[in-house]
Amino acid sequence: MTSSTAAAVVTAASPFPGERPVTDAVVREHNLNEVEYGRILELLGRTPTLTELGVFSALWSEHCSYKHSKPVLQTFPTAGPQVVQGPGENAGVLRLPDGWAVAFKIESHNHPSAVEPYQGAATGVGGILRDVFTMGARPVAVLNSLRFGPLDQPRNRYLFAGVVRGVGDYGNCVGIPTLGGEVGFAPGYTGNPLVNAMCVGLLRESDLIRAAAHGVGNVLLCVGARTGRDGIHGASFASEELSERSEARRPQVQVGDPFTEKLLLEASLELITSGLIVAIQDMGAAGLTSSSAEMAARGGVGVEIDTGLVPTREAGMTPYEILLSESQERMLVVAEPYRVEEIQRVCAKWELGAEPIGHVTDDGIFRVRHHGLVVAAIPGQRLVDDCPIYQPAAREGEDARARRTAKPQRPARTDLQGALELLLDSPNLASKRWVYEQYDSTVQASTVLGPGGDAGVLQVPGTAFGLAVTVDCNNRLVALDPYEGGKAAVAEAARNIACTGAVPLGITDCLNFGNPEKPEVFFQFREACRGIADACRAFDTPVTGGNVSFYNESPAGAVDPTPTIGMVGLLARVADRVPSHFSTPGDEILLLGATRGGLGGSAYWTEVFDFIGGSPAPVDLAAERSLQRLLASAAGRGLLRSAHDASEGGLAVALAEAAMGDAYVESGFGAVADLGAYADGVPAEAILYGEDGARVVTSAAPSNVDALVSLAGEHGVPVHRAGRVGERGGALELRLGGRLFTWSIGALRRIYYTAIPRRMRHPDVDRSAGA
């Protein structure tokens, strides 16, 4: 292939012996289009070597370059007095009291999990832990957001079971408690499950370390596991050379080793806090290539690596393979040369190797040698920054608009009584106990509120304050109305945080969408991001980082747009935390917030009417904000015995959940509530099952009710004194419009807590069927 530009050769590099020549076909295999390849030729002034092509293809992939999403992401609010580190690093960092800071980040591992659910999910957790401890933070919580096709299909059960086991085994072994998550099921995820993992870590702000290479002559060290031929662009490469050499199928699956991760975690934190190193970054997607090139670009320096020095698991690996391997549990470290021995001593104590593989240079070139032969030499800053950025067309899909304006067919009989049982039996609303019991939620002995309520809460050891953490997204709302759905995801996360008594601080996001080159998908993306940005501005919760996962498509089309919001909040005094369940007979039940009866996109229509459509209730950001402030203030004064937000399934489900109690109490509580005078002119079904935002079900000791009511008045939040918490094991009685609905709490508990286990009796059967 020849270059049409007559530019001077910028750098020189030779093909590695045996390497294929770079032809048009090879360029296409590397997922680079004409514009992109043209830019490579221009930037090098010559044809790249295969190794260089591999490097470009990795760094200019969607995953590393954000080429379809960058302009949209730049509209997010990222500043605030609490922000220590915004987007652009391995994790965002927010300031906490007393010199503490929190680092957190969310990441997707959707495609690896679709191929191999156990390892895909496990390595997803591994990657996100590294992103956090590489900032100098000790991971103190993980969360996960999962989506699968319906559980009546065996393949979906297999994926669900494998993913949950993978998430659990990895986090459990490393010893990080899982404090929350979410799981949803919808047909659109059948061929393409979503696996998003979030990690939250604590650090002293003074220990923060950024992944920027500095200091010409400083050494690069490869720390941790050996490099194998794992995950070398499984999808984009069908390299003839590789398939000739390999017997059957190439090992593309990355296998996680949580034990090595735990050692790497301890070694890394020791290296960082002892000041032995200049910078550290994990080798995640695109492995050594992206970690070294990005660290160099951030530091405005060049790097030179000798792939011949990288410890490998197999003999005969080429520079191409070593650069692009995604073997897990590896770190790239930059350090002053005289520190190398000390670093190796620390690593050896943790049974890890630390091998010098290169150094920082002053010429700005990303240079790779293999035992002396220069196989790649690319201007480093341009390698990282010059990928073409696209502004795809955006147009709302016809069917989305049609679905939003459609009206449901009312079933022959609307059974308002039975609807609650149906809803609690839906895997979407039922207890996720089957999932979170497989996750250690109490290791580190700091868990104040574990999974099963609203947000999780942990105590910051040695202090009085705590962190509240949650992940949320109602994908149905986003599918029907991406802008309102984006707002709703942030609002729900903030409400979950606020229910515990905490104040929302900031978010990380995992934007799971289909193919951005489809206008209807890009429309969803742009609008959902606009909603997220508006909500974050209204709540003063800046975006500190995140992850974009495009091309989530199954044979049936794109997945539901799923912008998962991971949020952290600060609970000033852990002792003030508010649980989500009723706890004391005789307490008064108060509903905070107004009900207008929005049923668009509701679980009621979906599960009972079998209808996904309608216009979701618009999110009132000001009302949400007032409610958040009220909750924090009421919790701080000890006025609340419980608080639980109404989301999927509306007030009826929220009241039932509060009454049922957690899975480990002997029994739930009865509850009597009168919703009659609550919402004038709203039909009964919409009061019970409507999904307006900004509403919370609370309980309070009778002696605190007056104070709570007047506090709500000060915050402009409507209050409805609905009824009382009853005796253990009683019934849930809801009165409205002269009608009385009664459910036995014991019966509801049986439905709610067994819905998923009943469907997962033989989880591992039929891996292949229905794929």
Add this chain to the structure above:
Amino acid sequence: MLTVAVVRFPGSNCDVDALRAVERVGVMAQFVWHRDTSLHGADIVILPGGFSYGDYLRSGAIARFSPVMQAVQRHAADGGPVLGICNGFQILCEAHLLPGALLRNAGLAFVSKPVDVVVERTATAFTSVFEPGVRLRLPVAHGDGRFVAAEDTLRMLEAEGRVVLRYVPATEESPLQPNPNGSANHIAGISNATGTVVGLMPHPERVADPLLGVPDGLGFFTSLAAWRPPVSTLSTPNP
């Protein structure tokens, strides 16, 4: 002054939790590295939970050969107290400091939840402050917690009253499963004949802080703090 050694194996992850629980009752604690060959004069040893050596092969099988374990063996043989929690219990069984073995949970999945247990034996270094028969709610979090032993070993453990903790049967209403892992005789913890070596599957160190909830685990550590060496203290009584 009493001191406690918390042994850290590569892969231990409840080591800090155990240390903090010991310090909470005012007892000095220090970490001892698995490569150490001495316990640095500690009076009491804790083998904490976690995944020593990744729990690869069998839980506790590789850790049992760590250099420090010889010192632990000697300490136990001399009548020194040793508490193994979760992975520590598994290591004690692999090292034959306690009988039996801990196998994959009967339900096959990892189980993390609170369980109700009864304290049956209080004549141990770690349960002396409890009333016999008291019920506690403690968290479990394990994949390999099914206690098994040969028939005659089980009989011996029961006859000698060496069952320290037993899972409580469920009630009709409660969905709480009684025995989270299928252990023989619902055994959650056992001791050696003299009550100095104790292994527990539940994690008392995670519920020793009143700020986190009902501190049902605290008694194990106040018992530890009250322990005195049987003979040598006669000459130097503690205040």
Add this chain to the structure above:
Amino acid sequence: MSYRVQVRVMPRGGLLDPQGQAVEHALSALGFPDASAVRVGRAIELEVAAESRREAEARVRQMCDKLLANPVTEDYLLEVGES
């Protein structure tokens, strides 16, 4: 007829085998430095009713493909004996 079949399911070559690594390490520390290339997998033993040894083997192969082995990460080997 009934056949006793032994199945060995092993991690595919080239894939990381952390268990094998850990065992190799431990063996070496225990005074067996002469052990190498350790890999750890699953051993499954079952009885299968079949007309012939060939049919028994074919049957167990199906079981392996469908359930016993993970086609993405594992290889398997059979041994059929009479029972």
Add this chain to the structure above:
Amino acid sequence: MSYRVQVRVMPRGGLLDPQGQAVEHALSALGFPDASAVRVGRAIELEVAAESRREAEARVRQMCDKLLANPVTEDYLLEVGES
């Protein structure tokens, strides 16, 4: 000489084998009701340097007794091949 040794470590007969039961259940649900007496254990494969096949076997027996099998709950079986 180097020998390739296959070790099978199986749960001792009489002990509950929940994994084996689960696999048997799953097989039956998948249309293999003809499988029975399923047991699941560990397969370990290793190279060992030794003067003779007998020495190799003796060596691996030691490894099993010391580490690879739990004498309280497991039995093991060896097969030695050339490598």
